[in-house]
Amino acid sequence: MFDVSLVLSGQFRGWLLSGFVTSLQLTGLTLVLALPLATALALLRLAPSGVLRWLGFGLVEGVRSVPLLVHLLFWYFGAAELLPGPARQWLYAHDAEAACAVVALTLYTAAFMSEDIRSGIRAVPATQLEAGRALGFGFLATMRRVVLPQALHITVPPLISQTLNLWKNTSVATVIGTAELMYQAQKVETASFRGFETFVVATVAYLAVSLVITALAAAYHHRYPPRTA
């Protein structure tokens, strides 16, 4: 009865494999885009100006309190409609599903990561910032040269766990038809009538990458154990 090889041969294998690669690409691209955005958001929330702090707070909480699914629906069905005509046509001609998924995932992930980066920065003693400022560095220069390098060490483990969430979250992009692993699994399931085998393969694929990410976190913890003050 149970025969995984049925969905791992011919075109089905091709579909699942392309979905897996697309999921990995979504994760990678989102990570690259979300990290600088998250850092910017974290700095905004720690900025000397109250207006900027409130702006950062509003953005982060506004994005975090709304489900990813709604972000995806909004960017794909709502925001894409607001674009001027030529830009919209260009978008629909160039894989609008993937583009909207990257936008939604980037914003969502960045909002969560900015909180981790912020608590990493706050864990660096305030005197570091004060000393940097006293030496004549500006706020941003002190952050970049003094505080952020120290905060990075504390921030890496939670960021790895956010990457794990990101990897799992890419599956939600199936609602707008992004051709990632979950979408392809549904396609294979419909075409092959082999639901059990298909879902076993997809689950194992998701788990395998999750375990690699978890192992990365463990390796980092082992290589750089948390400092005890």
Place this chain on the structure above:
Amino acid sequence: MSFAELIDTYWLYFLVGQYPKGPLGGLALTVLLGALALVLAFPLGVLFGLARVAPQRWLRWPVTALVYAVRGTPLLMVVFWAYFFLPSVTGHKTDQFSTMLAALVVFDGAYIAEIVRAGIQGLPKGQMECARSLGFSYAAAMRTVILPQATRHMLPSLVNQFVSTLKETSLGYIIGLSEVSFIASQINTQVLTRPTEVYLILGGTYFVLCFGLSRLAYAVEARQRRRLAPAKAFS
């Protein structure tokens, strides 16, 4: 259709779906599903959490593996497993609500297990040792000494978990459960000309609900810190 007309026509449908002429839906169903999922997932999470710290290996290892497996899988995958295989396990057709509820209970159970484990392991070891040396059995010490203290530490995390659960109910959209995201896209299909507004309202609704709750978690945490602060001074 103007924005005011949009609100005026659809507000009731958005809040409760087709109820009372049809099944309950909309925002009310989202809140009901989220609350029910958390209430049912909590006992499961406590059991899993206790198993995660149990001295018996035969109990600890399988549950640890299960918790890791669920936490490494997207919720959507769990939903699909429930959607396709609950009917074949239970023998009769499962409706979308039960499917989503089952998936959420298993998924949240695994996450609550980690909250419970952290709550238990966050207590000083001396608590358990002291209770045991006073003659309590492991189970009695857990029940009367460890868990009541751990629960207090877990409270803010549990409220945050409820926020996550409410957000997770939106995945019911994919299996056609008429919760608020599904209803919103139904409204969007009927109106056609105002997708941005419809999805902004949907986002705003989740924001009010989830942000309010996360502020509550924050308040609970701050209150606990204040209450625990004087006790710390003596230790």
